[in-house]
Every structure is written in structure tokens, then in C-alpha cells.
Amino acid sequence: MLMGLVCSHKRAKEIKERSIAWLQEHLKLNVNEEKSAILHSSKQTKFLGVMIQWLPNRIVKTKDPESLGTDKYRLIAFNKPQLRVPMESLIKRSVDNGYAVKNLKSPNYNKGTRATSCRRLATFDDDKIVNLFNSIIRGIINYYSCCNQRSDL
Secondary structure, eight states, X not given: OOOOOOSOHHHHHHHHHHHHHHHHHHSOOOOXXXXXXXXXXTSOEEETTEEEEEEOOEEEEEEOXXXXXXXXXXXXXXXXXXXXXXXXXXXXXXXXXXXXXEOTTOSOTTTSEEEOOOGGGTTSOHHHHHHHHHHHHHHHHHHGGGSTTGGGO
């Protein structure tokens, strides 16, 4: 469960305790205290495999060509939650499952990984291999369809 609150940290703790008590009393659900946390909206967190972060408004400085070199400031209104795909963990999973190989010289999974042949599928017909990979790709794209950066997939 994920809750967004606009209140003090002390009030958030009270709400958390009351929510846990209600879940245990009415729904007979136990809450894992290690996974339950109160975080500030500026901190990035992972929930159900999706990275969540609040993006505040941002002021951008641009050159105004009409006013002879003076700067012009404008507000870009984000002020909303950003749902992002955890690309590094997806690439790490593809390496763990044998669909990709990590370059040992590069510490970054995003830059030092490439696709590789999957020897355990060598005996399958071509159409079965294509169907298997298509189902994997469709599943990932459908799961992360709620995210803001789907183009990275």
C-alpha cells in the first residue's frame, strides 16, 4: 500500500500506526515493518517494481532575443509524481536469465550490456523462439505501461 500525505512527519507516523491497526483488525493483514517506511516526497522509492519520485516545479532561465541579452525566467510546472522504469534492474534480470551479457570492464549495467544468444533455446523452432521473446517483451511493456518513460523500454 502506498499513501501520499501532506502533513508533518509526526502526523504521518500517527496515520501509519492507525492504518496498520485497521488493516490488522478489519482485514487480518500483517504489515512488514521492514518494508514500511515514511519518506519525504523528494526521495525516490521503489513500489511494486516501479520507481516513484515527486517532481517539483522548476524555474528555467532562457535568453530573450527581444530584450537585448537579458535573461528570461519561466516556470515549468511539473509538481506531480513521476513513475519510472527501473532500467538497471530489468537489464540485470536479463543478464541473470541468460538473455544478455554484461561487459566486465563497465560497472554500469545500462552501458556495458549486450544481447546474446540463448543456447537453451537452440533446439526450438524459430517461430517458438520468436513467440517466447515476444511474450516476454509484451509482458514487460504491459506491466510498465503506467510509467512515464515507456520509450526507454
